[in-house]
Amino acid sequence: MTGLPAMHPGPGPVPVLALGDVLLVTLQGELHDGAAEQLQHDISRRIASSPMPVAGVVIDLSGVEIIDSFLGRVLAEIAASARLLAARTTLAGMRPAVAITLVELGLTLPGLSTALNVEKALSLLGRASSAAPTAHLEEGA
Amino acid sequence: MHAPITATTRLPIGSDADLAWVRQQVRQSAADLGFNLVQQTKLVTAASELARNALVHGGGGHMEMTVLAEGTHRGLRLSFVDAGPGIRDVELAMTDGYTTGGGLGMGLSGAKRLVKEFALDSRPGQGTTVTITDWVSGLPAPRTGAP
Numbered sequence: 001m002t003g004l005p006a007m008h009p010g011p012g013p014v015p016v017l018a019l020g021d022v023l024l025v026t027l028q029g030e031l032h033d034g035a036a037e038q039l040q041h042d043i044s045r046r047i048a049s050s051p052m053p054v055a056g057v058v059i060d061l062s063g064v065e066i067i068d069s070f071l072g073r074v075l076a077e078i079a080a081s082a083r084l085l086a087a088r089t090t091l092a093g094m095r096p097a098v099a100i101t102l103v104e105l106g107l108t109l110p111g112l113s114t115a116l117n118v119e120k121a122l123s124l125l126g127r128a129s130s131a132a133p134t135a136h137l138e139e140g141a
Numbered sequence: 142m143h144a145p146i147t148a149t150t151r152l153p154i155g156s157d158a159d160l161a162w163v164r165q166q167v168r169q170s171a172a173d174l175g176f177n178l179v180q181q182t183k184l185v186t187a188a189s190e191l192a193r194n195a196l197v198h199g200g201g202g203h204m205e206m207t208v209l210a211e212g213t214h215r216g217l218r219l220s221f222v223d224a225g226p227g228i229r230d231v232e233l234a235m236t237d238g239y240t241t242g243g244g245l246g247m248g249l250s251g252a253k254r255l256v257k258e259f260a261l262d263s264r265p266g267q268g269t270t271v272t273i274t275d276w277v278s279g280l281p282a283p284r285t286g287a288p
Contacts, residue, residue, distance in 0.1 A: 032158065032160070033157045033193075034157050065182065066164065066182055066185050066186045067186070068189040069190060069247040069248055069251060070189075095182075096179075097178045097179045097181075097182040100182070101179070101183050101186050101255065104251075104254050104255055105186060105190075105247055105252075106251050106254065107247060
């Protein structure tokens with residue numbers, strides 16, 4: 001099968017990256033409704049089937065230009081199902097214009113904590129910043 | 142009409158991908174007209190809600206996007222048209238939290254809050270048209286130096 005080009009993340013599944021005991025999801029550009037629902041499913045399955053307990057999920061929204069009530073509902077449901085599976089969810093990097101719009105739209109996101117960026121989200125979850133994606137392999141003795 | 146029409150675009154609403162395309166086109170037009178970032182974000186969010194309503198509740202339809210000019214004042218009018226079952230009780234449908242589609246029930250009421258003008262026309266059995274209009278805010282033209 002020929003996969004979709006990696007340059008065009010829109011319609012395809014969203015990658016879920018494991019960083020130690022944290023799952024990192026980076027949303028970018030146009031997310032189709034189907035991909036958002038798929039993501040919800042993928043995160044729950046990853047938490048449940050992970051060999052190491054997953055402490056938290058960080059969803060990086062810095063590349064997201066709008067959150068409407070559909071995506072808001074999906075984010076709230078991701079957090080709710082993660083919580084039932086003993087993992088905390090943090091939204092990172094929401095743009096100011098998106099935050100203002102969500103408030104006027106009337107959406108609240110119960111159960112979700114927020115952080116200004118991914119690094120702060122990781123420290124909120126109790127990870128040292130060395131767990132950030134840029135970290136190198138631990139040096140040997 | 143107090144506002145002469147300068148250009149109209151018609152986009153289909155029949156799938157997930159169409160919703161994404163509607164959002165992109167509204168964003169582009171709003172940016173071209175000089176809407177600031179918060180206004181653009183509100184307008185695109187309202188468009189996304191209404192396009193999804195047309196898709197989910199109306200069985201699909203189309204959006205008409207019209208650029209308005211009133212003197213030097215520029216605006217954007219978006220009409221979401223479907224030929225679905227219509228809305229039986231408009232007042233109820235506009236209530237925060239009321240939903241028949243498994244959503245949060247913020248689509249119509251939320252979209253109305255995000256734009257300056259909002260009009261809903263629905264007849265049972267004949268479909269629904271929702272029209273929203275927003276104008277480039279009266280603040281002085283872009284101050285960031287971008288032409």
